[in-house]
Amino acid sequence: MMRAQGGDREAYRYLLEAITPYVRALAARQVRNRGDLEDTVQDVLLTVHAVRHTYDPARPFGPWLVAIANRRIVDGLRQRGRIGSHETVLDTEHETFSASGANFQEEAVDARAVRDAIEQLPIGQREAVRMLKLEEMSLKDAAAVSGMSVASLKVASHRALKTLRKLFASQGNKT
Incomplete structure (x- = not known):
């Protein structure tokens, strides 16, 4: 660590590679989830990187590293505990899916009714709905295609939806 503080990149890379298995072992004692374990290890390594300037070369490196690792591990456990206390585990019995093929007749009737209703609109409103809502064109593109201004398209679309x-x-x- 002393060489890493002096700017030796190779020593720093070697240090991080050497402490990673040790940090992982420390974290594995308290963190059970493998994904959380790796997140915790990365958090410890990032903290070591951020506070490496605080290491005093006159003192042993091990206790300094363990103190940082233990604090970050406990912080991670607390954070996951807070988040987990607000979450509900979803099991398969909580899942609901509509049966495949259900409601297709109703959808066809609804689609036909919407198409018929759109056909009753004045031409400007009908075109605005077709371009902006059905074809999902941008206002700029629809204005270029229709020759209407963006403001006119907005007004026509708003009036059409209000009428529908x-x-x-x-x-x-x-609807």
């Missing part, structure tokens, strides 16, 4: 909402609300459908 009213139409479906009067039919008892919610």
Whole structure:
């Protein structure tokens, strides 16, 4: 570590390679999850890198390293404990999936009703909805294609959606 503090890159690389298995063994005593273990080891190595200037070459290196490692391990455990206390483990019984093929007839009817409703709109609103919502064009691209300004497209799209909402609300459908 003394040579690494002096700027010897090769000594620093060797130091990090040499302490990694030791740090991993220290962390493995308290961290059970392999992913968390590797994250903890990396956290310790990053901390060693960040505070390497605090090492006093007149003192032993081992206790300095163990003190840093133990603090970072405990900090990691606390953090994962805080996060874990707010999470719920999801098991397979918590999963819900709709049956494949379910509701296709309703979707076809809904799609047809939307297409029919769009066809009832004035041409400017119809084109705005088609380009912006159905074809997902950007405002800039739709303006270039249609010859309308961006502001006009926004207004036409807003009015079209307002009209469609009213139409479906009067039919008892919610969109």
